[in-house]
Amino acid sequence: MSDELSGQVAVVTGASRGIGRACAIELAKHGANIVVNYTSNADAAEGCKKAIEAEGVKALIVQANVSKSEQAQQLIATAEEQFGKVDILVNNAGINRDRTVQRMAVKEWQEVIETDLSSMFYCTNAVVTGMRDRGYGRIINMSSIIGQMGNLGQSNYAAAKAGMIAFTKSTAKELARFNITVNAVCPGFVATDMVQALDDKIKETLISQIPIGRFGTPEEVAATVRFLCTEGSFYTGAQMSLNGGQYM
Ligand code: NAP
Secondary structure, rough: OOOOOOOEEEOOOOOHHHHHHHHHHHHHHHEEEEEEEEOOOHHHHHHHHHHOOOOOOOOOHHHHHHHOOHHHHHHHHHHHHHOOOOOOOEEEEOOOOOOOOOOOHHHHHHHHHHHHHHHHHHHHHHHHHHHHHHHOOOEEEOOOOHHHHHHOHHHHHHHHHHHHHHHHHHHHHHHHHHHHEEEEEEOOOOOOOHHHHHHHHHHHHHHHHHOOOOOOOOOHHHHHHHHHHHOOOOOOOOEEEEEOOOOO
């Protein structure tokens, strides 16, 4: 463990599995205490908590559906009550509901926009007052290559992820003067439940489009998030693209 983030507190939304879990553990390895948010998978959240505590820092599990404004506000309020502050917010929780635009149900559109895009506003809105008062903050928004290039059957997801990039740029401009940086991380395809759920043929086709010839790992994404919190102090409003060369 290194101690670069010692004494800091990070809230990671959707930290029970996949990329969020890897981010939570990576920040813990560098000394931060972690709030592990999840919505439905309590066992997975417990597993993440144990992995964090093994790094010698504190972990607190908070169940909250961050697509609901009151629950997102409650998540941040609980973090501040229990740990006294939030220094790092990783807006990572996300879902996909893939369907062509013609066939997409209003519910599928709304669920993705609310979970992937609105949750970021709810959590950021709740956390910035404390960050401004203390004169420090690192906000990282988990966007996607799909928000940069678009994709068949993902108009809802692409709109949400592109919205995250635009939100990142606007809030980066608003908050820089308070020593709060806001950055988007735009991973390509990463081997998590979200991608493993795809049909094998689709996975093969996707890998053939990636010059590096494989999916990314959650740990590679987490290293980028950690970099933004440690050495990355001159980055704000950036899109950190890591996609094996699939989109340049
Ligand atoms: P994942 O393995 O499906 O995990 C999703 C996580 O989000 C889980 O911890 C889940 O909690 C949580 N979550 C879902 N809805 C939530 C809600 N309403 N409130 C709170 N937590 C919620 O996904 P992933 O692949 O790690 O993706 C994480 C993020 O990276 C997403 O924003 C995704 O869009 C983005 N991303 C992924 C890829 C990729 O290829 N995997 C590429 C680019 C960007 P439960 O365990 O309780 O369900």
